[in-house]
Amino acid sequence: xxxxxxxxxGNGDGKGAGKRMMAKSGTVGQPGAAxxxxxxxxxxxxxxxxxxxxxxxxxxxxxxxxxAGRGYNIESLTVxxxxxxxxxxxxxxxxxxxxxxxEQIKAQLERLVxxxxxxxxxxxxxxxxxxxxxxxxxxxxxxRRESLRIADVYGAKVADxxxxxxxxxxxxxxxxxxxxxxxxxxxxGVEVARSGVVAISRGAQIAPI
Amino acid sequence: xxxxxxTGAEMVIKSLVDQDVEVVFGYPGGAVLPxxxxxxxxxxxxxxxxxxxxxxxxxAEGYARATGKPGVVLVTSGPGATNAVTGLTDALMDSIPLVxxxxxxxxxxxxxxxxxxxxTTGITRPCTKHNYLVKDVNRLAKTMHEAFYVATSGxxxxxxxxxxxxxxxxxGDYQAPNGKQAHKTYRPQVKPDRDRIEAxxxxxxxxxxxxVYAGGGVVNSGPAAxxxxxxxxxxxxxxxxxxxxxxxxxxAREPQFLGMLGMHGTYEANWAMHDCDVxxxxxxxxxxxxTGKLDEFSPGSRKIHIDIDPSSINKNVxxxxxxxxxxxxxxxxxxxxxxxRHTRPDEDALAAWWAQIDEWRAKQCLSFENSxxxxxxxxxxxxxxxxxxxxGDEVYITTEVGQHQMWAAQxxxxxxxxxxxxxxxxxxxxxxxxxxxGVQLGHPNGLVIDIAGEASILMNIQELxxxxxxxxxxxxxxxxxxxxxxxxxxxxxLHGGRYSESYSEALPDFVKLAEAYGLKGLxxxxxxxxxxxxxxxxxxxxxxxCDIAVxxxxxxxxxIPSGAAHNDMLLAPVPEGEExxxxxxxxxx
Numbered sequence: 001x002x003x004x005x006x007x008x009x010g011n012g013d014g015k016g017a018g019k020r021m022m023a024k025s026g027t028v029g030q031p032g033a034a035x036x037x038x039x040x041x042x043x044x045x046x047x048x049x050x051x052x053x054x055x056x057x058x059x060x061x062x063x064x065x066x067x068a069g070r071g072y073n074i075e076s077l078t079v080x081x082x083x084x085x086x087x088x089x090x091x092x093x094x095x096x097x098x099x100x101x102x103e104q105i106k107a108q109l110e111r112l113v114x115x116x117x118x119x120x121x122x123x124x125x126x127x128x129x130x131x132x133x134x135x136x137x138x139x140x141x142x143x144r145r146e147s148l149r150i151a152d153v154y155g156a157k158v159a160d161x162x163x164x165x166x167x168x169x170x171x172x173x174x175x176x177x178x179x180x181x182x183x184x185x186x187x188x189g190v191e192v193a194r195s196g197v198v199a200i201s202r203g204a205q206i207a208p209i
Numbered sequence: 210x211x212x213x214x215x216t217g218a219e220m221v222i223k224s225l226v227d228q229d230v231e232v233v234f235g236y237p238g239g240a241v242l243p244x245x246x247x248x249x250x251x252x253x254x255x256x257x258x259x260x261x262x263x264x265x266x267x268x269a270e271g272y273a274r275a276t277g278k279p280g281v282v283l284v285t286s287g288p289g290a291t292n293a294v295t296g297l298t299d300a301l302m303d304s305i306p307l308v309x310x311x312x313x314x315x316x317x318x319x320x321x322x323x324x325x326x327x328x329t330t331g332i333t334r335p336c337t338k339h340n341y342l343v344k345d346v347n348r349l350a351k352t353m354h355e356a357f358y359v360a361t362s363g364x365x366x367x368x369x370x371x372x373x374x375x376x377x378x379x380x381g382d383y384q385a386p387n388g389k390q391a392h393k394t395y396r397p398q399v400k401p402d403r404d405r406i407e408a409x410x411x412x413x414x415x416x417x418x419x420x421v422y423a424g425g426g427v428v429n430s431g432p433a434a435x436x437x438x439x440x441x442x443x444x445x446x447x448x449x450x451x452x453x454x455x456x457x458x459x460x461a462r463e464p465q466f467l468g469m470l471g472m473h474g475t476y477e478a479n480w481a482m483h484d485c486d487v488x489x490x491x492x493x494x495x496x497x498x499x500t501g502k503l504d505e506f507s508p509g510s511r512k513i514h515i516d517i518d519p520s521s522i523n524k525n526v527x528x529x530x531x532x533x534x535x536x537x538x539x540x541x542x543x544x545x546x547x548x549x550r551h552t553r554p555d556e557d558a559l560a561a562w563w564a565q566i567d568e569w570r571a572k573q574c575l576s577f578e579n580s581x582x583x584x585x586x587x588x589x590x591x592x593x594x595x596x597x598x599x600x601g602d603e604v605y606i607t608t609e610v611g612q613h614q615m616w617a618a619q620x621x622x623x624x625x626x627x628x629x630x631x632x633x634x635x636x637x638x639x640x641x642x643x644x645x646x647g648v649q650l651g652h653p654n655g656l657v658i659d660i661a662g663e664a665s666i667l668m669n670i671q672e673l674x675x676x677x678x679x680x681x682x683x684x685x686x687x688x689x690x691x692x693x694x695x696x697x698x699x700x701x702x703l704h705g706g707r708y709s710e711s712y713s714e715a716l717p718d719f720v721k722l723a724e725a726y727g728l729k730g731l732x733x734x735x736x737x738x739x740x741x742x743x744x745x746x747x748x749x750x751x752x753x754x755c756d757i758a759v760x761x762x763x764x765x766x767x768x769i770p771s772g773a774a775h776n777d778m779l780l781a782p783v784p785e786g787e788e789x790x791x792x793x794x795x796x797x798x
Binding site (some may be wrong): 103197 | 330331364392393527583
């Protein structure tokens with residue numbers, strides 16, 4: 001949806017999602033503008049942003065409102081304070097858009113008064129992206145053993161169990177979490193709680209706050 | 210820093226004084242009574258009582274635009290705040306520095322659906338540059354100073370401070386303003402990158418068909434930026450065009466001026482934009498009223514874009530050379546580097562370019578067929594301009610929104626910035642009268658005229674009462690065509706002349722209306738009466754409302770139909786049977 005609603009993470013290929021967005025909104029990435037400004041064949045890419053903000057009331061609403069108001073896509077969003085005194089928060093956002101839209105998202109985020117810096121991790125270089133999920137599986141009889149075996153392959157831990165179910169804790173790349181959920185779903189009904197992506201750049205450099 | 214103990218309400222007044230505020234536009238109510246009480250007990254700040262909160266914000270905008278100082282608004286909670294929203298959005302779109310103080314229900318009632326409660330910070334978040342809810346009186350003074358810093362730094366904009374009533378009563382420590390940078394991290398870039406300036410000069414020196422396209426950013430930067438722009442254009446002899454927001458940033462009577470560009474811009478300005486090879490955009494944002502059809506916008510040019518807001522760059526039109534800076538600093542460096550090169554652009558090419566521009570100018574796109582029987586609206590504005598011309602820099606024009614606004618932009622020449630106040634981005638009908646009141650307060654000796662339409666003026670007509678109360682000699686010059694003219698024009702061009710709801714039915718007698726409010730009312734119905742009315746209006750020492758009956762069928766030309774390119778302008782009405790706007794353009798705004 002081009003209205004900033006949070007979508008379930010797709011198949012890890014942001015392209016598909018972006019195409020749907022285009023078809024629906026007509027004017028790519030900028031609904032409400034009087035004139036289309038992009039050629040329809042501009043490729044849509046998935047980008048991961050780390051946004052360093054003042055931890056003040058309303059700051060998350062500002063960021064989300066910006067995405068909703070300007071019709072940008074949010075694939076996932078996580079937020080938490082990252083300093084000991086809790087004055088600074090880091091918001092990780094996964095979004096999709098054409099090059100021009102991604103550039104706009106960065107500039108629009110930087111324009112918000114409580115935003116310190118915006119890192120486009122996808123552009124800045126290699127980075128680590130991880131996600132955590134709790135996956136509840138209905139498992140009886142032979143599927144109990146099968147689900148434990150799959151969990152073992154994926155390095156998922158058992159967080160809770162009853163005679164008829166497991167709750168697995170899995171973390172890793174979004175793609176890994178996707179495929180784990182897919183397999184568990186095949187065994188029976190699943191309920192999923194996902195954290196959304198947290199991401200950080202590789203290497204020794206520490207981004208200033 | 211010395212801390213003095215006082216109430217929150219007293220802190221509000223003290224910080225306004227410390228921020229050199231002279232005038233506050235407002236309307237009292239339950240949730241701001243402590244501040245109004247503090248206001249009553251002092252004589253440093255002048256309060257102007259408006260008749261509607263929207264008027265307060267537009268008046269503050271007019272004041273800010275004419276003086277270059279931030280405008281200040283004081284309104285109550287709930288409806289006071291929601292009535293201010295249109296003005297705040299208008300100020301955000303046109304980058305006008307404002308600080309708007311809103312009362313709020315006491316802290317313990319917030320979220321309780323209390324009487325006159327609304328989620329002010331939630332409602333105003335997308336229509337302000339920044340906003341605050343102050344829950345602790347000891348943070349109030351700091352927030353006030355921060356708000357002024359944020360409103361006026363970088364790209365200016367409106368800032369809201371929501372102050373619960375218990376915070377206004379509470380006792381706390383006042384902190385005086387602490388230097389210039391009142392926010393701990395917000396530091397917009399204002400100085401240009403030197404390499405970019407060098408690269409810009411390289412491009413400009415190679416230009417064979419250059420154009421300077423400047424906008425409201427130059428006006429916002431301060432009068433020095435307009436002087437620098439004028440110096441640069443005269444030094445290079447490059448043609449210069451201005452946006453609606455930029456009028457006055459370059460003197461209209463200089464030969465390099467091509468007039469306004471865009472949807473109702475001049476033929477020569479739009480053709481020059483289309484055919485140029487190097488475009489220098491200074492403090493303008495490639496708005497859709499400017500560009501027309503984007504994929505045919507200035508297709509053969511390399512573009513330099515100077516803007517203080519990085520998000521304005523590459524938003525609509527990709528540019529080759531972005532320069533993030535305050536226009537003033539950028540123009541200053543541009544002139545220095547240009548001079549230091551000791552080379553000139555290709556003079557022969559420039560001469561040929563001017564010859565081409567003169568051909569376009571020869572079309573005389575702003576000409577119109579005058580009449581002896583009926584007042585043509587363009588003629589009324591031309592005469593208004595000619596008859597006020599001897600007042601020079603003292604003339605300030607505000608407008609409402611619609612045909613009269615475009616005719617004013619086309620036929621009134623501005624030699625200086627801060628003389629032209631119009632709602633550009635949001636296009637708010639009802640802007641002009643309250644804005645004129647704000648302008649008059651900033652320039653008590655100025656001749657302030659609101660060029661209005663009969664439909665727009667009715668949207669904030671109640672502010673006539675404000676003008677009378679404070680003896681502000683604003684002049685309201687209504688071009689009365691008995692239609693929402695621009696709507697009617699679009700219905701004629703797009704919808705087969707089906708004038709759905711655009712006729713101004715049951716209009717009041719404006720002369721009697723003016724008299725009822727206690728100001729002078731004048732009327733002109735024929736071309737013979739026009740000059741007498743204008744002369745009487747100017748001569749009268751007090752507010753005047755003029756009802757000028759103009760040709761109801763007149764359309765505003767030239768025009769780039771929606772969805773068309775710059776070189777596809779309509780200069781005059783389309784012959785019957787032809788379509789002015791294709792199916793594709795019809796869906797656009």
